[in-house]
Amino acid sequence: EAAVTQSPRNKVAVTGGKVTLSCNQTNNHNNMYWYRQDTGHGLRLIHYSYGAGSTEKGDIPDGYKASRPSQENFSLILELATPSQTSVYFCASGDAVSNERLFFGHGTKLSVL
Amino acid sequence: QQKVQQSPESLTVSEGAMASLNCTFSDGTSNNFRWYRQHSAKGLEVLVSIFSDGEKEEGRFTAHLNRANLHVSLHIREPQPSDSAVYLCAVSMISNNRIFFGDGTQLVVKP
Numbered sequence: 001e002a003a004v005t006q007s008p009r010n011k012v013a014v015t016g017g018k019v020t021l022s023c024n025q026t027n028n029h030n031n032m033y034w035y036r037q038d039t040g041h042g043l044r045l046i047h048y049s050y051g052a053g054s055t056e057k058g059d060i061p062d063g064y065k066a067s068r069p070s071q072e073n074f075s076l077i078l079e080l081a082t083p084s085q086t087s088v089y090f091c092a093s094g095d096a097v098s099n100e101r102l103f104f105g106h107g108t109k110l111s112v113l
Numbered sequence: 114q115q116k117v118q119q120s121p122e123s124l125t126v127s128e129g130a131m132a133s134l135n136c137t138f139s140d141g142t143s144n145n146f147r148w149y150r151q152h153s154a155k156g157l158e159v160l161v162s163i164f165s166d167g168e169k170e171e172g173r174f175t176a177h178l179n180r181a182n183l184h185v186s187l188h189i190r191e192p193q194p195s196d197s198a199v200y201l202c203a204v205s206m207i208s209n210n211r212i213f214f215g216d217g218t219q220l221v222v223k224p
Binding site: 004025031033035040041042043045049050091092094101102104107 | 147155156157158159162199203210211212214215216217
């Protein structure tokens with residue numbers, strides 16, 4: 001079974017601080033995604049990647065950067081965290097060929113105070 | 114842009130009664146459809162995938178797709194309290210390699 005691991009599971013940050021959320025997948029999937037989930041908004045796509053070295057903007061990229069240094073790792077970076085970025089963040093990986101099912105991590109709960 | 118809407122927002126059923134969830138999408142060229150389940154603040158797990166009109170069954174979970182009506186549904190047979198979760202509809206478009214999610218239906222199954 002595919003495995004997607006996120007770290008940390010919980011994070012409390014201060015406004016203006018830098019936050020890095022990490023994601024690792026062991027499936028050798030080309031595609032990786034970062035979503036945030038908020039009540040009333042469902043899952044919204046922040047950034048995604050087609051492979052090592054590539055990052056693409058999703059639907060709500062403002063205030064976020066992404067980094068894909070390798071096939072396995074995909075990070076989400078908040079350079080200057082704001083309270084509006086308090087949310088639950090999910091990483092997912094998927095196969096590029098057929099847009100098939102996504103495998104999700106367990107999520108990171110981020111609180112920005 | 115693809116719009117995916119789910120109904121109802123929340124649904125309460127008794128254990129053993131059929132649960133039916135609905136999902137409509139705006140772009141008829143959509144390719145793949147999946148239903149995911151999310152237990153409170155945990156990751157999502159896929160329940161059933163459907164790629165062509167008709168019905169697809171995975172255990173107690175059955176998806177129905179009608180592209181002409183821009184509608185996909187999920188039916189849960191003999192639901193159990195452990196099925197209480199948020200159910201998300203996902204619509205994929207190979208044309209732009211994008212996946213769009215609905216806002217989810219909160220299902221509560223009462224013993």
